[in-house]
Structure formats: C-alpha cells, structure tokens
Amino acid sequence: MKSDIDRLMRERQLDAIIVTGGEEFNTARYYLSNGARITHGSIFKIIDKPALLVCSRMEVEEAAKSGLEVMTDAELGFYDRYKEAEGDSIKATLLHWSDVLSRLGLNAGRIGLYGAWQVNKTIALYEALRADLAQYEFVAEAEGTLIEEAMLTKDADEIARIRSVAQRANAVMEIAWDFIASLRPAGETLLDESGAPVTIGDIKDLARRELMARGLEDTDMIFAQGRDAGFPHSRGEADMPLRMGQTIVFDLFPRELGGGYHHDMTRTWCIGYAPPEIRGVYDKVMEAFDISIEAFGLNKPTHLMQEAVLDHFEGAGHPTTRSNPSTMEGYVHSLGHGVGIDIHERPSLSHLRRDDICQIGNILTIEPGLYYPERGFGVRVEDLFVVDEKGELVSLTPFRKDLVIPLRDDVGTAQ
Amino acid sequence: MKSDIDRLMRERQLDAIIVTGGEEFNTARYYLSNGARITHGSIFKIIDKPALLVCSRMEVEEAAKSGLEVMTDAELGFYDRYKEAEGDSIKATLLHWSDVLSRLGLNAGRIGLYGAWQVNKTIALYEALRADLAQYEFVAEAEGTLIEEAMLTKDADEIARIRSVAQRANAVMEIAWDFIASLRPAGETLLDESGAPVTIGDIKDLARRELMARGLEDTDMIFAQGRDAGFPHSRGEADMPLRMGQTIVFDLFPRELGGGYHHDMTRTWCIGYAPPEIRGVYDKVMEAFDISIEAFGLNKPTHLMQEAVLDHFEGAGHPTTRSNPSTMEGYVHSLGHGVGIDIHERPSLSHLRRDDICQIGNILTIEPGLYYPERGFGVRVEDLFVVDEKGELVSLTPFRKDLVIPLRDDVGTAQ
Numbered sequence: 137m138k139s140d141i142d143r144l145m146r147e148r149q150l151d152a153i154i155v156t157g158g159e160e161f162n163t164a165r166y167y168l169s170n171g172a173r174i175t176h177g178s179i180f181k182i183i184d185k186p187a188l189l190v191c192s193r194m195e196v197e198e199a200a201k202s203g204l205e206v207m208t209d210a211e212l213g214f215y216d217r218y219k220e221a222e223g224d225s226i227k228a229t230l231l232h233w234s235d236v237l238s239r240l241g242l243n244a245g246r247i248g249l250y251g252a253w254q255v256n257k258t259i260a261l262y263e264a265l266r267a268d269l270a271q272y273e274f275v276a277e278a279e280g281t282l283i284e285e286a287m288l289t290k291d292a293d294e295i296a297r298i299r300s301v302a303q304r305a306n307a308v309m310e311i312a313w314d315f316i317a318s319l320r321p322a323g324e325t326l327l328d329e330s331g332a333p334v335t336i337g338d339i340k341d342l343a344r345r346e347l348m349a350r351g352l353e354d355t356d357m358i359f360a361q362g363r364d365a366g367f368p369h370s371r372g373e374a375d376m377p378l379r380m381g382q383t384i385v386f387d388l389f390p391r392e393l394g395g396g397y398h399h400d401m402t403r404t405w406c407i408g409y410a411p412p413e414i415r416g417v418y419d420k421v422m423e424a425f426d427i428s429i430e431a432f433g434l435n436k437p438t439h440l441m442q443e444a445v446l447d448h449f450e451g452a453g454h455p456t457t458r459s460n461p462s463t464m465e466g467y468v469h470s471l472g473h474g475v476g477i478d479i480h481e482r483p484s485l486s487h488l489r490r491d492d493i494c495q496i497g498n499i500l501t502i503e504p505g506l507y508y509p510e511r512g513f514g515v516r517v518e519d520l521f522v523v524d525e526k527g528e529l530v531s532l533t534p535f536r537k538d539l540v541i542p543l544r545d546d547v548g549t550a551q
Numbered sequence: 552m553k554s555d556i557d558r559l560m561r562e563r564q565l566d567a568i569i570v571t572g573g574e575e576f577n578t579a580r581y582y583l584s585n586g587a588r589i590t591h592g593s594i595f596k597i598i599d600k601p602a603l604l605v606c607s608r609m610e611v612e613e614a615a616k617s618g619l620e621v622m623t624d625a626e627l628g629f630y631d632r633y634k635e636a637e638g639d640s641i642k643a644t645l646l647h648w649s650d651v652l653s654r655l656g657l658n659a660g661r662i663g664l665y666g667a668w669q670v671n672k673t674i675a676l677y678e679a680l681r682a683d684l685a686q687y688e689f690v691a692e693a694e695g696t697l698i699e700e701a702m703l704t705k706d707a708d709e710i711a712r713i714r715s716v717a718q719r720a721n722a723v724m725e726i727a728w729d730f731i732a733s734l735r736p737a738g739e740t741l742l743d744e745s746g747a748p749v750t751i752g753d754i755k756d757l758a759r760r761e762l763m764a765r766g767l768e769d770t771d772m773i774f775a776q777g778r779d780a781g782f783p784h785s786r787g788e789a790d791m792p793l794r795m796g797q798t799i800v801f802d803l804f805p806r807e808l809g810g811g812y813h814h815d816m817t818r819t820w821c822i823g824y825a826p827p828e829i830r831g832v833y834d835k836v837m838e839a840f841d842i843s844i845e846a847f848g849l850n851k852p853t854h855l856m857q858e859a860v861l862d863h864f865e866g867a868g869h870p871t872t873r874s875n876p877s878t879m880e881g882y883v884h885s886l887g888h889g890v891g892i893d894i895h896e897r898p899s900l901s902h903l904r905r906d907d908i909c910q911i912g913n914i915l916t917i918e919p920g921l922y923y924p925e926r927g928f929g930v931r932v933e934d935l936f937v938v939d940e941k942g943e944l945v946s947l948t949p950f951r952k953d954l955v956i957p958l959r960d961d962v963g964t965a966q
Contacts, residue, residue, distance in 0.1 A: 137718055156670060157670060158667075161576055163670070173786060175773060175784070175785075175895075184625075192784070193877065193879055193883065194782065194783040194784045194883060194884060195782075195784045196782070197779065197782045197785045198784060198785060198786065208877075210876060211877065212879035213871075215876035215877065216876070218903065223903060223905070224694075225693065225694060225902060226693045226694075248671070249671055249674065250669070250670055251668060251669070251670045252573075252667065252668065252669050253574060253667065253673075254579070254665070254666070254667050254672050254696075255571060255664050255665055255666045255667060255668055255673050255691070256575065256663070256664055256665050256691040256692045256693065256696055257671060257691075257693055258668075258673040258674060259664065259674070259677045259691030260691045260692065260693035261693070262674045263676070263691070274674075276670070276672075276673075276674030276675045276678070277671045277675065278640065278641045278671065278672055278675035279639075279640060279641075281671055283670075290732050293734070302606050310952040342761075344808075345760070345763065346764060347706070348756075348759055348760065353768070356809050362795075364612065365610045367609065367611065368609045369589075369590070369609045369610045369613060370613060371588060371613060371801050387633075393759075394771050407700045449909075457630075461625060461630035462608070462623075462625035462626065462630065465609055468608070469609060480590075488633065488638060489638060490638070536737070537666060539647075
C-alpha cells in the first residue's frame with residue numbers, strides 16, 4: 137500500500153522517483169496524488185521525504201487536493217527554461233527537472249521513472265535525460281514495479297471505496313435483472329411496455345444511467361449474447377434484440393465517476409429458460425468457481441488457484457490455454473486479476489505468471505469461464521474478493537448467480 | 552488526415568511504424584485502428600502497405616471492426632515466445648515483434664514507435680529493442696509527430712462526427728441554461744421546485760444525464776463559480792450552491808460514449824444579474840473573441856491570432872503570460888487548440904509555439920478569457936471551429952453567448 141513506498145524505494149536502491157506523463161489516464165500519478173485531477177504535472181519524491189507535486193499554475197487549486205506539497209511550474213522557473221530551450225519541450229523539461237531535483241537537494245543518484253505518456257515522447261525524453269543529466273541514473277522497471285507492488289495491497293480507505301463501488305454496482309446488476317424479468321416474450325424476442333423489442337443497447341443504456349445516478353461511470357461494459365458471448369472480450373452489439381434461451385455474458389466493471397476505483401463482476405444469464413447443453417457448461421463453471429475459492433490460502437501462490445481450475449476443466453474434457461495455448465474454445469483466460477484504480481492490476485491468477493502470492497489487502501477477481509463461439513455460447517461468472525485483515529477471502533459481490541432469469545409473465549401463467 | 556500517413560512516413564524516412572501500448576486511452580492506436588475497442592494489441596504498418604492489427608485472441612471480434620487486417624498473437628506464435636522468454640514479457644515482446652516484422656517482409660530499416668504506455672515499460676522495451684533488434688533503427692519523435700501531423704486535419708467522416716457531437720453538446724448547454732432560468736431565487740441562492748438550494752453538483756448531474764441520453768460522455772466538465780472561476784482549470788465544488796450575480800465558467804467538453812471525438816465549448820454566466828465590473832471584463836473578452844476571428848487567415852500562422860488577443864488585453868491593462876509568464880491574473884493561457892480524439896490536439900494557438908498554420912480540415916477552439924481569482928471571478932468564452940473546404944472559419948457552437956441568465960420569476964414579477 138501507499139505507506140510502503142519508502143520501503144519499496146529502499147529495496148530498489150532508489151534515491152528518488154519521478155512520476156510523470158500527459159493527459160491520458162495515469163494510474164501511477166492518480167495513485168500517488170490521491171486522485172488529484174490535473175492534466176499536466178509530475179510528482180518528485182526523494183526517499184523518506186514527502187512528495188512534491190509540480191503542476192501548471194492553472195491547476196494549482198485542483199493539485200492542492202492531493203494533500204501533497206504543491207509548486208507551480210511557473211514558480212519553479214519553467215517558462216524561463218522553455219524560452220532558454222527555444223521551445224524544445226524535451227530540453228525545457230530536462231532543465232526544469234534538473235532545477236527541481238537540485239531544489240530538493242538531490243544532485244546525483246538513482247531515480248525511478250513512472251507514469252504514463254506517449255511512447256515516442258517517453259523515449260525522446262529518456263534519451264535526453266541519459267545524455268544530459270548524467271549525474272543521475274534513470275531506472276525503468278518493466279515488471280513488478282514499485283507502483284504495482286504498492287498497489288498490490290489496498291489500505292483501509294481504498295478498500296472502503298471499493299466496497300462502496302461494489303454495493304452500487306451490485307444494485308445496478310439487480311436493476312438490469314429486474315427490468316429483463318419484467319419484459320413480455322414474443323416468440324424468441326422480448327418486448328417492453330410499448331411493444332418494442334428490447335435490445336442490448338437498451339440494457340446498456342439502462343445500466344449506464346443507473347450507474348451514473350450512483351456516482352459511477354461505465355468503462356465499456358460487456359453485454360454479449362449468443363455467439364458473441366463465446367468471445368470473452370466481445371462487447372455485444374447494441375442493436376441486437378434480446379433473445380430467449382441464449383447465454384448473455386454481462387461483465388460490469390464501473391469505476392468512480394471521473395476515474396477512480398473499480399468494481400468488477402460478471403453474471404451469465406439465459407432469459408426464460410436454459411438449454412441443457414448450456415446448463416451443463418454453467419454447472420461446470422460454478423464448480424470451478426467453488427474449487428478456486430477452496431484453493432485459496434493466505435501466503436499461497438495465486439497460480440495454484442488457476443491450476444486447480446485448469447485441472448478441473450481439462451479433467452472434464454475442455455480445452456484450456458495450458459493444454460493448447462492457441463485454443464479459441466474452452467477455458468481461454470486466466471482465473472482473475474487484482475482490481476483498483478486500474479481494472480487489471482496484480483495479483484495475477486495465471487499459470488503463466490507464478491510470482492504472486494495471496495496477501496492481506498489484495499482485491500482480486502475470480503472469474504472462471506467456458507467459451508464455445510462456434511456452438512453459439514459462452515459462460516463466465518465473476519465476483520470481486522478482498523483478502524481481509526483476518527486473511528480470509530471475502531466476496532464483495534453478493535448478487536445472485538442464477539443462470540435463468542424467469543419472466544414474470546411465465547410465472548403468472550404458471551400460477 | 553489518415554490518408555496522409557504514407558506521405559508522412561516517407562517524409563520521415565520511416566520504413567515502418569509500430570503503434571503499441573496498454574489499456575490506457577491510446578489516441579494513436581484509436582486513430583489508426585478506427586476506434587476498435589481493444590485493450591491489448593499493436594499496429595504494424597509497412598510503408599505503402601495496409602496496416603496489420605495484432606491483438607489477443609480474446610479480442611479478435613472487436614479488432615475486426617477496425618477494418619484493418621487482423622491477426623491474433625496466438626496465430627503469430629506469441630505464447631511460444633512467452634514460454635521461450637520464461638515469462639519475461641519484454642523479451643517475449645522483442646521475439647514477437649521480430650516474428651511479425653519478418654513475416655511482413657521487413658528485415659531491416661527505420662521504425663517509428665508510437666502509442667501510449669507506462670513510462671517505465673516503454674523505456675525498458677526501448678532499451679531491449681536497441682540492444683537485441685539492432686537490425687532495425689527505432690525512431691521516437693518528441694514533437695510534430697507523424698500521428699499529430701496526420702490528426703492536424705480531419706477528414707469528412709471525422710468532421711461529421713465532431714459536428715454531431717457539437718449539436719448534442721449545444722443542446723445540453725441549452726438544457727442547463729433553461730433549468731437555471733427556471734429556478735426560484737431566495738436571497739442570493741436558488742431553489743428548485745422542492746424548495747432545496749440547487750448546487751453545482753446538481754447542474755453537473757443534469758448535464759451528465761443529458762449528455763448520456765445523447766450518446767456522449769462527460770470528461771470532467773468545469774462548472775466553477777466565483778473565485779473558483781478565476782482558476783481556468785478548477786472543476787468547481789459539487790456541494791457549492793449556485794449564487795446570484797457570480798461568474799460561472801461552464802466548460803463542457805464531452806466525447807462520444809466510450810471514447811472518441813470531442814466537442815469543446817465554454818460559456819460564462821451570471822445568474823439574475825451581472826455586477827458592472829464583471830460586465831466590463833466580459834465585454835473585453837467578447838472583443839477578444841471577435842478580434843481573434845478577424846486575425847484568422849487560411850495558411851497564416853496560428854500564433855498571430857493569439858498575439859492579436861495579447862495586444863488587445865495588454866492594451867487594456869490586463870496582465871498576460873507574455874507580459875509576465877508567471878502571472879496568475881489576467882489572460883493566463885493560450886487562445887485555443889485543436890480538438891479531436893484528444894481534447895488538446897494541434898494546432899496550438901499560442902505565442903510560445905509558432906510553427907502551426909491554419910489549414911483546411913483543422914478543428915480548433917477559440918477561447919479567450921480573463922481571470923481574477925482574488926477579486927472572485929473569471930470569464931472565458933469558447934467556441935469550436937472548423938476550417939471548412941472553402942478555407943473559412945465556421946463555428947460549430949451556435950449556442951447563445953449571453954452573460955446573464957434572466958430568471959423567469961424575475962420576468963414574471965416585472966411584467
């Protein structure tokens with residue numbers, strides 16, 4: 137968690153870190169600036185000292201919300217340096233960083249670079265840093281980075297925020313269920329009150345509105361039906377009408393409005409009824425869900441959970457990416473991933489990545505699935521879990537896992 | 552525009568470009584893949600040949616929507632390479648890129664790198680590329696990049712999309728105006744039908760709902776009142792009640808839902824009445840608006856428009872960032888910027904950046920403003936313009952520019 141940063145810097149023998157980047161969603165900067173909404177700006181942190189956020193003078197009020205020490209680029213003489221660099225922004229940045237580091241008392245040492253920015257600008261800046269600020273050694277971590285390691289466990293405030301997002305997301309899932317359950321069947325399609333066929337786009341619109349009413353934003357939910365549900369990342373076609381008896385994979389992973397912490401959950405639904413083939417596959421996925429929870433253990437490697445699921449599916453004759461890495465059918469992804477400011481964080485629950493262990497403060501998904509696009513269906517069920525202070529795996533996703541959404545009209549007819 | 556890519560590659564003596572990156576909003580990849588919603592994937596384009604989009608097998612259906620040739624990383628043997636690299640993702644990427652480039656027939660040459668990714672991962676990858684794929688020269692453009700230059704002018708399809716976003720954003724601005732005009736004054740605050748004071752958060756919620764109903768998403772609008780309006784990028788405080796006679800800077804810059812093209816507009820409002828000091832400053836800003844349009848000329852440098860406005864404001868005694876680069880008062884930003892997939896694109900209308908000229912197909916903002924936070928106000932007025940096929944500057948932002956929102960109750964009382 138955030139309080140580990142100095143320890144993680146020491147482990148890496150870093151004297152300082154700089155977190156920089158542009159306007160794109162910049163996880164590392166969001167994290168270390170506690171969500172301050174700034175477009176331009178970099179964080180400079182010397183080991184064992186508080187971090188300094190350097191921002192444009194236009195954003196100083198927003199920057200102050202970070203709780204960090206704030207200085208504007210103008211105060212630090214950036215615009216004079218820009219003139220001196222004759223408009224060469226890379227050169228101006230070099231001069232400016234050198235000013236800031238000197239001011240912070242660091243005249244040599246190892247500096248870790250983090251943040252998110254354009255690939256081309258990053259490389260150009262890095263080349264210039266190496267050439268012209270040779271008193272520093274700039275360090276770029278490819279994997280298992282300081283930021284990723286800090287984010288691997290969440291503090292109480294972060295867990296509270298994710299819990300709150302979870303409650304709201306579960307409520308929206310329920311609203312979508314209830315709306316579908318209220319529809320009137322007409323052959324294989326479903327009609328709303330006005331008699332119009334209800335489409336995937338209608339459900340997505342409903343979900344987006346209900347998320348927004350709860351201070352959440354959609355980040356491109358999946359609501360994929362039939363063959364589309366057989367491709368794990370297919371978003372679903374907005375103009376496709378809902379159909380009875382087809383699998384719908386509904387993967388909802390909203391975040392706090394404007395960018396922030398996520399929740400991630402998936403349900404697979406069949407409206408009205410489930411064909412036996414789908415019911416059988418669904419039961420297999422639910423068994424995998426239970427098996428993966430049983431395979432959990434505090435301080436145990438996360439890949440053991442994935443391997444338990446791989447054994448289970450392969451034992452039942454389903455192809456997996458372990459038995460055939462290029463398969464498009466069967467179990468084609470990892471069991472889960474961490475969730476936070478990014479929708480995909482560590483720990484990774486994959487057989488290909490074997491260095492993560494389950495720790496207190498982890499927030500992670502468990503999401504086994506089976507996919508058969510050529511047979512016209514896919515199934516995935518996903519909850520978000522926290523590893524709580526007792527080291528127990530606790531679901532944040534209480535919403536029911538029923539496969540079939542019974543239509544109220546059906547019930548009416550039967551009674 | 553996009554059809555210029557081969558020419559722009561030739562000018563830069565690039566044999567190929569690779570556009571890569573992670574899950575963050577990746578403008579270059581969005582642009583070249585025509586908005587395909589993929590989380591992982593890179594575009595490989597050899598000069599004068601069609602581009603190849605390489606994606607995860609989980610996203611092949613979404614990738615196909617790019618209209619590009621698509622291959623999965625599995626088809627290209629990535630997972631074997633990953634195994635060979637023993638899970639070192641940078642090494643696996645090197646081997647994989649080498650495979651793809653060979654397959655495309657490029658065994659040596661200059662390759663431009665673009666996209667958006669984590670700073671640390673980009674640098675680690677770049678170091679590895681330089682060391683281990685020495686048959687290629689990897690080129691990183693810091694400024695005036697191929698992608699930026701292509702995006703500098705929009706094609707007919709892009710302009711049509713931006714026009715459509717403009718119409719919808721203008722409609723939402725009007726709804727916000729009408730709602731405020733319908734409120735009941737109570738002293739200096741404003742009450743809704745239920746008698747509750749209306750807050751900035753209420754207006755933002757209304758605007759977000761109305762944007763969403765039109766297939767648009769908010770990207771953190773500014774609705775800043777009083778002193779907050781004096782800081783150009785202050786977002787405004789959600790729990791602050793609307794107040795009569797204070798400036799409200801309402802800067803609305805939504806984009807197509809899920810990421811896509813933007814519109815950008817700002818109005819400054821005073822509810823009920825405008826104090827004379829604010830009226831005077833407002834008129835000065837509107838003069839600057841007209842002056843900048845007069846300073847426009849096809850093929851003329853964009854900085855001339857900014858300089859005309861700087862002359863105007865300085866002549867009236869307002870500080871500017873030309874007269875005092877660190878000023879927090881007066882005119883503290885550039886006159887405008889291009890708009891497209893990014894909210895800030897080229898051309899830049901700044902006195903600090905002098906190399907852009909006005910061209911057919913530009914989409915740009917004009918947004919003069921004056922800011923006096925210590926006097927409790929700020930004013931900005933912004934339209935989005937297209938330079939049309941006749942070379943004329945045409946506003947896409949017809950919504951009225953009145954300063955004062957008259958309250959209907961006032962009108963009622965007066966009549």
